[in-house]
Amino acid sequence: MIVGTNITFSYQNHPILSGINVTIEPGKIYGFLGRNGSGKTTMLRVINGLLKPQHGDVKIHTDTKTLDVHKESRALIAKEIGFVPQEHRGVFPYRVLEMVVMGRNPHLGYFERPKDEDYQEAIKALQDIGIQHLWDKSFMEISGGERQMVLIARVIAQGAKYLILDEPTSHLDFKNQHQILQLVKNISRERQVAAIMAMHDPNLAVCFADHILMLKHGRLMAEGAVDHVMTEVNLKQLYDMNIDLSGLPCGRKYVLPAI
Numbered sequence: 001m002i003v004g005t006n007i008t009f010s011y012q013n014h015p016i017l018s019g020i021n022v023t024i025e026p027g028k029i030y031g032f033l034g035r036n037g038s039g040k041t042t043m044l045r046v047i048n049g050l051l052k053p054q055h056g057d058v059k060i061h062t063d064t065k066t067l068d069v070h071k072e073s074r075a076l077i078a079k080e081i082g083f084v085p086q087e088h089r090g091v092f093p094y095r096v097l098e099m100v101v102m103g104r105n106p107h108l109g110y111f112e113r114p115k116d117e118d119y120q121e122a123i124k125a126l127q128d129i130g131i132q133h134l135w136d137k138s139f140m141e142i143s144g145g146e147r148q149m150v151l152i153a154r155v156i157a158q159g160a161k162y163l164i165l166d167e168p169t170s171h172l173d174f175k176n177q178h179q180i181l182q183l184v185k186n187i188s189r190e191r192q193v194a195a196i197m198a199m200h201d202p203n204l205a206v207c208f209a210d211h212i213l214m215l216k217h218g219r220l221m222a223e224g225a226v227d228h229v230m231t232e233v234n235l236k237q238l239y240d241m242n243i244d245l246s247g248l249p250c251g252r253k254y255v256l257p258a259i
């Protein structure tokens with residue numbers, strides 16, 4: 001499991017996270033909710049070890065060892081944690097298959113090139129996501145939503161025990177949003193992988209998360225099982241708006257997929 005203790009983080013002198021404790025257990029899906037600028041991305045980057053908190057720490061407890069994400073090498077952490085960032089513009093004209101096979105890098109030696117089985121993992125991940133037809137395209141010449149799916153395929157090929165996904169559905173169409181989150185849920189259940197996601201749509205969080213963490217003013221305003229935490233009172237406080245859990249404000253009904 002991952003345990004974050006007393007995480008306190010500031011950019012320059014601007015406090016963003018204050019005394020946050022989190023426990024991430026294998027096989028569960030965690031959804032961070034909060035308004036723009038509430039610190040979700042910062043929190044995910046601290047958990048992944050990309051940002052070092054001024055106070056507190058984040059440790060990964062495996063069966064055999066305990067790793068401090070801010071002290072171990074990035075290569076070692078990448079064996080445990082896969083990360084899909086929010087922004088993903090193409091910089092180099094890699095082919096999609098090459099991008100996905102890069103997910104296997106933590107499993108290769110320094111000068112080792114990907115082997116057949118690494119390519120098989122990458123192709124399987126592309127198939128699981130349903131974008132195998134893109135394999136030969138340049139990453140710079142596909143749409144934003146397609147890029148998002150390629151990076152999710154890459155993190156799946158990485159085979160880490162913890163997946164951190166920063167707004168994984170922000171560029172996806174209605175069907176792909178549900179398809180990708182369902183795939184993450186299946187992987188989580190089948191392989192006992194934990195997924196930790198920043199999410200903006202509370203309806204998707206209700207459908208796919210097991211555990212909700214609500215961030216407000218740098219603190220965990222509420223956290224716990226979905227049924228326990230996704231209440232009108234909490235959502236109203238989180239988003240500073242009136243919430244009616246029974247329907248849309250215009251009186252019409254939600255459009256929900258039949259899963």
Ligand SMILES: Nc1ncnc2c1ncn2[C@@H]1O[C@H](COP(=O)(O)OP(=O)(O)OP(=O)(O)O)[C@@H](O)[C@H]1O
Binds near residue numbers: 034042198
């Ligand atoms: N590199 C940075 N330097 C200084 N301040 C930053 C930096 N990155 C983010 N911030 C600030 O930190 C705060 C939290 O940002 P963060 O990206 O973690 O929020 P978020 O909840 O993920 O927002 P959103 O929902 O809009 O993606 C914001 O006020 C933001 O302006």
